[in-house]
Amino acid sequence: MREAVASALAELARRDERAADMARSALDTLAPEQEIERLNQHAVQRFCWFELPVRFHDSAEDQLFAVRALGNLFALLQLHRYAQICSAPETATLLTVYSGDHAAGLAMYERLMWESGVEPPDLPELTWGTAVGDAEIVARDETASALELAITLGDVRPGKRGWRPAQERFARSFLTQPDNRGLSHLDRIREERVRAWLSSSAHPHRQRLWPLVGQIIAGADVPRGAEAAMAPLQRLLDLAAEGIALTQIGYISPGVVRQMCEDFGWRTTPEPPRSETDATQLIALHQALRGMRAVRRSGRRLVLTRRGRQLREDPEALWQAATETLCRTGGLDQAAAETLLGMLLARTPQGSGSHARRGESDVEAAERALTESGWVPVEPPAPSGRHAASHRRTAEAASDQVRALVMAVSWLLETLGLLTDDDGAGRRELTAPGRAFAIACLHQSAVAPRAVV
Incomplete structure (x- = not known):
């Protein structure tokens, strides 16, 4: 040529x-x-x-x-x-x-x-990124070429009725077609993104997740027990469909809190609970639905958003939304979720996690892993003089913040029935649906498109 x-x-x-x-x-x-x-x-x-x-x-x-x-x-x-x-x-x-x-x-x-029509569309399985690796560059270029051919042959007709769904179907078929090694473009993009996610110098806590790389790349299908696990979230969505009364400062009304605790057999301190703040289960569920943008405040009531109405009708979509949300919060919240989930996934059936020390609870082990990764000093300096007390309080507050974020993740897993009973020392294992949930959470976080910073 x-x-x-x-x-x-x-x-x-x-x-x-x-x-x-x-x-x-x-x-x-x-x-x-x-x-x-x-x-x-x-x-x-x-x-x-x-x-x-x-x-x-x-x-x-x-x-x-x-x-x-x-x-x-x-x-x-x-x-x-x-x-x-x-x-x-x-x-x-x-x-x-x-x-x-x-x-x-x-x-x-x-x-x-x-x-x-030749611009590769975003799909539920893949949102194209702006900071991309070689596999994604090749995939996007070849998808564009394939779409060009499809338009030439009349399989996709830009501007005609129904052309966008046709374009998406064609792009999905092309991206998921395996090559002679059994790997599709989508497989290669996901692997590339997961490895970049694990290697991120800005998130050193992920170095501990490398033993799980295969599971994170593969992800996990929605398990058979998903509907049962989502039942508490489903119930709260059902109540929000008619509007849940809120207190003046935005907590779920005590009557709803007590009814939910009674229906699901949740223990609280005190018992019965006097407000949402007495029920860690309600705190976790409320926060999760807010994170999914499934509910919003309207005056003194908690009501469904459009997305909430969609999730209410589809337990499988609700499961997927929960897994997408938990590890997409950013910052220390996300690091806490990733660390605890990874630690629980790495745990052996005998109950000794790969990052746990003897006599150390799950929350303590995850907190230590985060502090050792640099989120807060492991041993804060102890200055003398009149500022010493202030420095000690600051260090204690930082440690409390990390612990609280880890505990919030643990509360959600417990509320959804994704953890086994406490062994008496603050250690638990993931149930079968819990493992699927944890893998899906890490997978969704890892394969999300990276942005140019």
Whole structure:
């Protein structure tokens, strides 16, 4: 193909030497080494509609000249679809818009890319990231090429009724198709993301999770016992459907708290509970539903959101929402959840966790693992003088905060029946549904798209 490119450039130079120089420069950016057989429509559109106006600070007139020169080169190479992109009125309009309003230009670029049909869509199984590895780059490029072919063959028809579901079905089928090693693009993206997640220098606590890498990559299906585990959350959603009375400061009304505790046989201190703050189970459930954005406050009542109404009708979706939410909170909250779940998953049937010390409870072991990872000093300095007491209080408060966050995760697992009974020393094991839940939580956290920081 290089000979064909050289011949086309020579012909273009005979017509307009400046246009040939512009086309050669544009092609070098688009296809290094002039490997035009690797070009696709997505790359051409991205160059004309984003890279050229954003990266090259020429005037709109010069940019339009470069695009038209590139289009003439494509026409000489019989790449008429790509030539049409370069000569399209939308391309000229977009370059003009960029010159006057960069944000408006970006918005128009995103709209045109989406309307073209070759932009790989986000799927329930995969949200494309902005900070990506090699596997994701290859997958996105090849998906765009596959969509281009599907559009050419008429399998996907942008702008026609039902084209977006058709595009999603095609993209899903392509991304999940295994290669000769039995791995799909989706498999490779997930593995790449999990390994990057575990290796994150900003989250050293994850180093302890490496023994679980295979399980985290694979994830876990919704287990048979999911509906029973979700029953407490389901009940609270049912109550919120009619509106749950709240106290003046936003706690669930004592009557609802007592009824829930009685229905599920939960022990509280004191008993019966006087408020939500007396029932760790209600604290955990309320916080979980808030995290899922399933409920919201409306005056003095807790009511369902649109998402809450959807989750109420689908226990499996509720399970998935719970696993997505627990380890997506960010900061120390997320680190506490990841650490405790990983510790419980690594625990042997005999009950000795890989990170636990003799006589150490689950909460204490997770707290120590977090502090040793650098979230708070393991042994805070003990200054002397009049500031010593203040420093000690600060260190104690930091330790209390870590412990409280770990305990909050433990409360939720206990409330959903995902833990066995306490062995008397504050140590527990995950039930079968509990293991599926913990693996799914870590998997959802690890395969989430990374953003450019």
